[in-house]
């Protein structure tokens with residue numbers, strides 16, 4: 027589904043697969059968009075859907091109804107009629123089927139079969155650091171595959187929020203529609219970045235890592251709860267608000283030695299190892315005094331100052347590296363003098379990393395885990411994992427793998443040139459002609475988007 031056309035007369039283009047057993051029968055339609063509505067489906071998930079008008083034909087009667095568009099690929103019935111679509115003078119008999127006779131699919135038999143048209147994608151890389159290794163690699167990998175990729179500085183996007191025509195402005199100019207967005211959102215831009223991503227999603231763009239997934243992985247408390255709920259191994263972790271609970275916190279993780287982590291920590295800066303109970307109490311009290319948010323965690327000694335970064339793309343670990351802390355240091359962060367090398371991971375580590383990325387809802391994730399006596403333990407899941415270390419150590423084209431995964435996810439709409447179907451829905455016969463302006467983000471970026 028993709029919106030197109032002018033602001034005051036927006037349309038939506040979509041593809042239907044009317045025959046469940048024959049997905050190659052594909053019909054492209056376009057119709058005026060009459061509304062967008064939040065619809066809660068039978069599985070309880072709500073979704074913002076395009077609304078169009080169409081004629082329904084039952085028992086020789088025709089009348090107009092409103093249809094909301096959604097992906098029902100996995101459903102037995104490709105269309106449901108709601109109670110507002112069923113008019114006066116109609117009786118539904120739940121004990122009977124096919125009262126109006128069965129309709130065959132014959133009507134589609136002479137419909138031309140089409141292969142989906144592969145066309146270059148228009149990709150936005152949302153980053154404040156267009157010149158860092160990861161951003162440049164992603165742009166190059168996209169361009170090498172014939173796509174158009176632009177760096178869009180998250181901080182310079184502004185939004186017009188309205189129902190039918192969601193718009194994003196960049197330095198005051200309206201951005202063209204993008205097919206796909208690669209978010210590379212730094213920690214200090216999480217909230218605004220998420221809003222920008224949601225806005226791109228409203229325009230119909232495919233989002234590599236959805237806003238909610240980025241939010242979940244950034245919120246360490248929530249992330250740990252999600253991992254626990256998915257039954258994924260992690261170091262025992264505790265958090266508390268009241269200073270009275272220091273003792274409980276220490277007991278909850280099995281006593282000292284333990285690790286205290288500032289929630290805002292990056293690059294290992296706010297991660298402290300307390301060897302004894304006394305030390306643990308002082309560190310916790312000190313962090314409390316500073317009104318810092320922190321978690322207390324069991325120290326996984328047997329990890330020996332090493333952690334494993336598993337790079338997950340589309341439910342597969344595509345590369346992994348081991349980071350080893352320097353001598354006398356338990357934190358393996360490269361910024362703390364750690365070294366990285368390629369590593370072969372076990373099937374259990376592989377499936378744990380994949381599960382962790384899935385629990386967060388991330389298509390692309392950097393999953394960090396420790397090797398413990400009781401199997402892999404997840405430390406964290408990063409939503410904008412850096413590419414430099416992992417590509418250097420694994421010698422893999424991770425950026426290329428990401429772009430290829432994206433190609434497989436973005437449904438490019440094929441446009442039949444010939445046939446027109448009668449009725450309210452017309453097959454559109456020409457692609458929308460939008461001029462593409464290439465916008466180069468400039469200016470100094472103040473933060474690392476990749477982690």
Ligand SMILES: Nc1ncnc2c1ncn2[C@@H]1O[C@H](COP(=O)(O)OP(=O)(O)OP(=O)(O)O)[C@@H](O)[C@H]1O
Pocket residue numbers: 261285287291292293294295296297323324325326327329331332333351356357358359394396405406477
């Ligand atoms: N519970 C633990 N047991 C043993 N080692 C740990 C534990 N927690 C963290 N470490 C070590 O400390 C390093 C830093 O911890 P962590 O990754 O949680 O925080 P961070 O690096 O500051 O966060 P970010 O990776 O987002 O920058 C880890 O890479 C790991 O080597």
Ligand SMILES: [Mg+2]
Pocket residue numbers: 293294359394406
């Ligand atoms: Mg880390």
Ligand SMILES: [Mg+2]
Pocket residue numbers: 292406407408477
């Ligand atoms: Mg992190």
